[in-house]
Amino acid sequence: MGRSPCCEKAHTNKGAWTKEEDDRLIAYIRAHGEGCWRSLPKAAGLLRCGKSCRLRWINYLRPDLKRGNFTEEEDELIIKLHSLLGNKWSLIAGRLPGRTDNEIKNYWNTHIRRKLLNRGIDPATHRPMNEAAAAAAQVEATTISFAAVKEEEKSTSGFSGKDTKIPVQEKCPDLNLELRISPPSHNQSEPLKSGGRVTICFSCSLGVQNSKECSCRNDSVGSSSSDSSATGYDFLGLNGVVLDYRSLEMK
DNA sequence: AAGTTCAACAACCGCGAGCGA
DNA sequence: TTCGCTCGCGGTTGTTGAACT
Numbered sequence: 700m701g702r703s704p705c706c707e708k709a710h711t712n713k714g715a716w717t718k719e720e721d722d723r724l725i726a727y728i729r730a731h732g733e734g735c736w737r738s739l740p741k742a743a744g745l746l747r748c749g750k751s752c753r754l755r756w757i758n759y760l761r762p763d764l765k766r767g768n769f770t771e772e773e774d775e776l777i778i779k780l781h782s783l784l785g786n787k788w789s790l791i792a793g794r795l796p797g798r799t800d801n802e803i804k805n806y807w808n809t810h811i812r813r814k815l816l817n818r819g820i821d822p823a824t825h826r827p828m829n830e831a832a833a834a835a836a837q838v839e840a841t842t843i844s845f846a847a848v849k850e851e852e853k854s855t856s857g858f859s860g861k862d863t864k865i866p867v868q869e870k871c872p873d874l875n876l877e878l879r880i881s882p883p884s885h886n887q888s889e890p891l892k893s894g895g896r897v898t899i900c901f902s903c904s905l906g907v908q909n910s911k912e913c914s915c916r917n918d919s920v921g922s923s924s925s926d927s928s929a930t931g932y933d934f935l936g937l938n939g940v941v942l943d944y945r946s947l948e949m950k
Numbered sequence: 951a952a953g954t955t956c957a958a959c960a961a962c963c964g965c966g967a968g969c970g971a
Numbered sequence: 972t973t974c975g976c977t978c979g980c981g982g983t984t985g986t987t988g989a990a991c992t
Contacts, residue, residue, distance in 0.1 A: 715960075715986080737977060753978080754961065789980060800980075805959050 712746045716755055720745055724752055725760055758801045765797025769806055777803060777811060782825040 712720070727743035733756070736749035745752060769777075773795060780791045788800035788807075795803065807822075815822040819829075 713962075735977090748962095749977085750963090750979095751961075757979095758960075786981065801960080804981075809958055 711740075711748050711751070713751075716747075716759075720747065721755070721760060724756060728756060728760075754801075758799045761799075763797060764799065769798075769810070773798070774811060774814070777807065778815070778825075781807065781811075781822075 723743050723745055727739065731742070736753045739745075739749055739752050740747045743752070747755075776795065777791060780794055784790050786804075788804045792798050792800040792803050812822045815825075816828075819827055821828050
């Protein structure tokens with residue numbers, strides 16, 4: 700069977716959009732608003748599939764788009780967000796007003812990747828290249844160990860396993876059967892309270908409580924609060940700002 | 951000037967999630 | 972509970988223009 704096509708391919712245009720098509724789409728959305736992409740092309744008199752219309756509108760025609768070069772601040776913010784969120788382009792775009800996920804994705808692949816490589820940083824892991832190379836070499840080696848991963852996990856998540864001797868999976872390194880899914884722990888994610896005001900770090904605000912960037916995790920592992928947690932997160936002037944993960948979804 | 955390579959970015963494709971019938 | 976539809980996301984491809992040989 701397979702899934703049904705999203706549109707009648709035989710009767711739809713593909714490729715670059717013409718000025719007339721753009722105008723039609725803009726006029727229709729101005730009159731009726733966004734949404735119902737499936738029926739939009741027909742209603743707007745466009746020989747395009749709904750998906751194509753949506754993409755064109757979101758990535759190119761939306762009036763609130765900020766066209767033009769990325770600033771240095773945006774660069775650094777993208778790098779920071781990518782280190783926390785990975786390839787969650789839509790979430791990253793949510794923190795960059797006027798930028799689209801597609802735009803950021805393209806920009807990452809063409810500019811920032813190279814920039815990080817030039818800095819000697821592995822764009823995938825955001826760690827120094829030699830370290831990444833060493834890790835890769837370790838994977839290549841016959842004695843496959845998850846110790847490095849566990850070590851990182853331990854240092855980033857506050858996980859304190861009693862047994863430091865971790866069973867080595869030698870047969871199927873690709874299969875990590877130690878997946879753990881657990882609901883958000885209130886103890887773990889409970890925001891720090893400084894001076895009666897609830898503040899959480901930038902990482903936690905993004906829903907990445909276990910990130911190495913987290914500056915408020917120390918309490919959760921029983922240690923005394925650190926300076927950074929006392930002062931709150933100060934990235935790009937976000938110090939003291941209480942961020943809500945849901946605010947990332949700006950659409 | 952012509953051909954080739956590379957960078958940038960627009961657009962497409964397939965999949966999964968969410969939702970209502 | 973299941974099924975089908977729609978939407979949104981992320982990966983990938985295609986196209987275009989600039990730079991280089």
